[in-house]
Amino acid sequence: MTVNKVLSSCDAAVADVFDGATVMVGGFGSFAGLPVNLIVALSRQGAKNLTVIANMGGVGFELSQRLKPGGYPDLGLLFENGQVKKFIGSVPALGGMPPTSPLERSHREGKVEIEVVPQGTMAERIRCGAGGLGGFYTRVGVGTVVEKGKEKKVINGKEYILELPLVADFALIKAHKADTMGNLVYRKTARCFNPVMATAARTTIVEVDKLVPVGELDPEVIVTPHVYVHRIVEVAG
Amino acid sequence: MKSRLDEQTITLRATREFADGSVVNLGYGMPGLCANFIPEGRTVFFQSENGMLGYGSLASDAEKDYEMINASDQPVTPMPGLCFFDSAASFDMIRGGHIDVVVLGAYQVSEKGDLANWGRPGRPATGMGGGMDLASGAKKVIVTMLHTTKEGEPRIVKECTYPLTARQCVSIVITDLAVIEVTKEGLVLKEIAPGWTVPEVQNLTEARLIPAKDIKEIAL
Numbered sequence: 373m374t375v376n377k378v379l380s381s382c383d384a385a386v387a388d389v390f391d392g393a394t395v396m397v398g399g400f401g402s403f404a405g406l407p408v409n410l411i412v413a414l415s416r417q418g419a420k421n422l423t424v425i426a427n428m429g430g431v432g433f434e435l436s437q438r439l440k441p442g443g444y445p446d447l448g449l450l451f452e453n454g455q456v457k458k459f460i461g462s463v464p465a466l467g468g469m470p471p472t473s474p475l476e477r478s479h480r481e482g483k484v485e486i487e488v489v490p491q492g493t494m495a496e497r498i499r500c501g502a503g504g505l506g507g508f509y510t511r512v513g514v515g516t517v518v519e520k521g522k523e524k525k526v527i528n529g530k531e532y533i534l535e536l537p538l539v540a541d542f543a544l545i546k547a548h549k550a551d552t553m554g555n556l557v558y559r560k561t562a563r564c565f566n567p568v569m570a571t572a573a574r575t576t577i578v579e580v581d582k583l584v585p586v587g588e589l590d591p592e593v594i595v596t597p598h599v600y601v602h603r604i605v606e607v608a609g
Numbered sequence: 610m611k612s613r614l615d616e617q618t619i620t621l622r623a624t625r626e627f628a629d630g631s632v633v634n635l636g637y638g639m640p641g642l643c644a645n646f647i648p649e650g651r652t653v654f655f656q657s658e659n660g661m662l663g664y665g666s667l668a669s670d671a672e673k674d675y676e677m678i679n680a681s682d683q684p685v686t687p688m689p690g691l692c693f694f695d696s697a698a699s700f701d702m703i704r705g706g707h708i709d710v711v712v713l714g715a716y717q718v719s720e721k722g723d724l725a726n727w728g729r730p731g732r733p734a735t736g737m738g739g740g741m742d743l744a745s746g747a748k749k750v751i752v753t754m755l756h757t758t759k760e761g762e763p764r765i766v767k768e769c770t771y772p773l774t775a776r777q778c779v780s781i782v783i784t785d786l787a788v789i790e791v792t793k794e795g796l797v798l799k800e801i802a803p804g805w806t807v808p809e810v811q812n813l814t815e816a817r818l819i820p821a822k823d824i825k826e827i828a829l
Contacts, residue, residue, distance in 0.1 A: 400659040400678075400680075400696075401682065402682040403676075404675060404676045404677075404678050405676070427696070429734070440675050461736065462737060462738045463735070463736040463737075463738045464735065465732070465734040465736070466735070467637075467729070468637065471732060471734075473734075476732075476734040479733065479734045480733075480734075486733075486734060488736040488737065490737055490738075490739070490740075490741040491737075492699075492700025492703055492704055492739060492741075492746075493700075493741075493742065495696040495697040495699070495700050496697060499697045510704070511704075512741045512742050512745045512746070512775075513741055513745075515776040516741065516773045516774065516776075518737075558693070559676050560674065560676045560693060561657070561659050561660055561661050561677055561678050561693065562676040563660050564659045564695065565695070565696045566695070568695050568696050568697045595695070
């Protein structure tokens, strides 16, 4: 049996994202690894009350021009549209930028709740969610606001806090190449959170620069195995 | 008005702390410049928490690839032996004690070496990024920062009033006025900017400074 995972447009790939869904969005923060075309499609699709899990909240198109000439669309679109009720990430807004990102404005207006998570803790929470684990103990955040309300445990004489898994209904992922089965490889630092998030969602949707026939990718270098990937769209690179 | 060290000089001084062969992570902002100032004859492996080990200097305009960036969103150049990995693997490396040195910026450092570097009044939506993981996991934490705020308030304080990144994690603070080591006895003033005196630097520091016996002028 062959399942066709390849779709012709990002709009078709995100059509069933429902109101109230939890959506992981890959990338690191700026352009590298950001599934820009899927984000634009989701902003057109219009699903509301989303919980978005992403490393950074985006800066919006205007400030994005400081990070890459010409700028690029980012998660700011979803906040401008009022589609997000909660953001979970390590850098909702960049302290080095003016306080004018769409997320920072929405937060100030009381429209978006923020859960701030140390970056490595976030990656590990997602890995736990993906791997069916109930959580993990970490020293990161001990003695800071991050430990608030969390179980503590002393292990080998050192204090740890319990962090719980993160999963999502959908993950929006950027990869460099996919074969038509959904095996993925990434390009340079556009890898970042993408392979981690690709494994932790019920439906993983990937935009790729290049789609290739099965058998063309070297099995030794495939980063994300096809079992995690449900939908693929080739976008103009 | 006496002159203070500029950002490049602070950064250059920080790179003098990198031992040959060390693995170094550079925090957001000023620390990123360190990649451009590796002391002659030393090999340093720069790790970036977005998933890269072994990059070189910041990229020139002609070299810029926006999928080849450091954690401060700046395009950087590859070095032989460069490798990429995902965020989870990157933070295993960081939490697991495989990073020798991290250079971080700061809003405040306390006399016990507590670090506050991610949140400040009026900006409730900023986050710590990988700062907590790095401050907790790296073997040595170097802070580079300006000695005082724009308003002239000390940033080296008795107790941090800004949100903490990690407790008792800082080893050394390099500012535009001084190099200060965090020890069990307190903050030891090791080096001082040219033309400045110990009482002048102490005046701009809330925490008590212990002048080192061999205190000297900051030199590169």
